[in-house]
Amino acid sequence: MVEWTDFERAPIQSIFSKMDYDDVGPAPLSRYLVVYPWTQRYFGNFGNLYNAAAIQGNPMVAAHGKTVLHGLDRAVKNMDDIKATYAELSVLHSEKLHVDPDNFRLLADCLTIVVAARMGAAFTADVQGAFQKFLAVVVSSLGRQYH
């Protein structure tokens, strides 16, 4: 069981409650597809991913980015048992989508960068620590059911 202090819960709840999903949603996924281009292997049917401009303008990427970000809502609401919350999603990513779980870590890093850019100096070291701990638990839970 992951232990959360109040000092960790607060920034995580705050970041997600203030998040504008229409604005922030597409950003982490499109950044991940640009920074780690081999990840495009999972998006063969998304059309034009030829360069950074194409990726950032791609409506399927934008829509899927929002879907993925909303997927984090459940973890934010159930911080005390993220592992159980994501058991089904973990099976989905393993058995049906066949996604290498290292991708969860890559996307989490891009989300950190996007949130850091949006928050600026308010993204202090302590906030960064809490946010990265949260994402690390999410990443671990999503990989948990792989076998």
Place this chain on the structure above:
Amino acid sequence: MSLTAKDKKMVKAFWAKVAGKAEDIGCDALSRMLVVYPQTKTYFSHWKDLSPGSAPVRKHGGTIMGGIGLAVASIDDISAGLLALSELHAFQLRVDPANFKILSHNILVVLAVMFPNEFNPEAHVAMDKFLAAVGRALSEKYR
């Protein structure tokens, strides 16, 4: 994953924009690393003050960014340019190379915080590749 001509051009252009704040960047990146990855504090047990923004942290952040600047200037042959630093890290400092990735990540976070508009995805991928190349160059002499 070696640096293409496009990567080198992007790194030099981006560095030109941010170099003026190098010490602040280094100080913030190192401060974050010590807080978010507390195991890294083991390398600085000889410092009196490991708190974010402290004098030794600021000074060392500046030193590190000096090395990064040297790597930018040597971007066509980073291994050659960082030879002395590689020997230092290999034989004297003996920092576990996994930590180069950790510090690189924190540098990227600080770049996002301080330069949200300039640190777009293209700048991000070039800087990520560049910092990985720097880490590799620093690890050259380890074994």
